[in-house]
Amino acid sequence: MIKLQKHIFLIGFMGVGKTSTSRELAKELNIKETDTDAMIVEMEQRSIPEIFETSGEAYFRQKETGILDILAKQEACIVSCGGGMAMREENVAKMKKSGTVVFLQATPETIYSHVKSSTQRPLLNGNMNVPYIRQLMEEREPKYQAAADVCIETDGLTPRQVAERVVEALQ
Ligand code: S3P
Numbered sequence: 001m002i003k004l005q006k007h008i009f010l011i012g013f014m015g016v017g018k019t020s021t022s023r024e025l026a027k028e029l030n031i032k033e034t035d036t037d038a039m040i041v042e043m044e045q046r047s048i049p050e051i052f053e054t055s056g057e058a059y060f061r062q063k064e065t066g067i068l069d070i071l072a073k074q075e076a077c078i079v080s081c082g083g084g085m086a087m088r089e090e091n092v093a094k095m096k097k098s099g100t101v102v103f104l105q106a107t108p109e110t111i112y113s114h115v116k117s118s119t120q121r122p123l124l125n126g127n128m129n130v131p132y133i134r135q136l137m138e139e140r141e142p143k144y145q146a147a148a149d150v151c152i153e154t155d156g157l158t159p160r161q162v163a164e165r166v167v168e169a170l171q
Pocket of ligand 1 (some may be wrong): 013014084085123
């Protein structure tokens with residue numbers, strides 16, 4: 001098993017393939033991977049839609065920031081982040097302190113094809129269409145770009161191929 005010096009944070013829009021790329025990277029590099037959404041679900045013992053509905057988005061965002069503090073104390077690994085993680089400057093500073101930030105990019109059409117059947121993404125409830133995804137993506141893009149150490153275009157690539165590009169970019 002390779003010993004990473006610092007975390008690799010995968011950021012990017014919902015449905016871009018952070019979790020599947022993270023799993024491929026973990027296999028390829030033989031390194032542990034984790035997922036901030038999964039950590040929150042485990043800690044809270046409830047789903048993301050339930051957290052948003054019962055406690056609100058601000059509560060969820062606090063939990064996300066808290067996860068970065070937990071990860072900062074843990075051995076370096078690959079971290080698949082929820083799509084909103086890079087929206088808070090505080091989070092970006094924490095990620096940059098403990099890792100390298102990799103931004104996975106895709107077109108709104110690709111994103112839509114990945115998320116269209118999902119019921120687990122509260123921000124897209126009632127907004128499951130390409131124009132809305134494009135609008136939210138355009139709003140978020142500057143923050144993803146500002147957070148990124150590395151940016152990978154993923155359209156038309158399998159998670160395996162994306163993982164290979166990440167490895168190449170980090171070497
Ligand atoms: C969110 C993305 C989701 C999840 C939550 C909010 C966002 O994660 O954290 O629904 O604000 O973009 P994925 O990017 O894994 O879908």
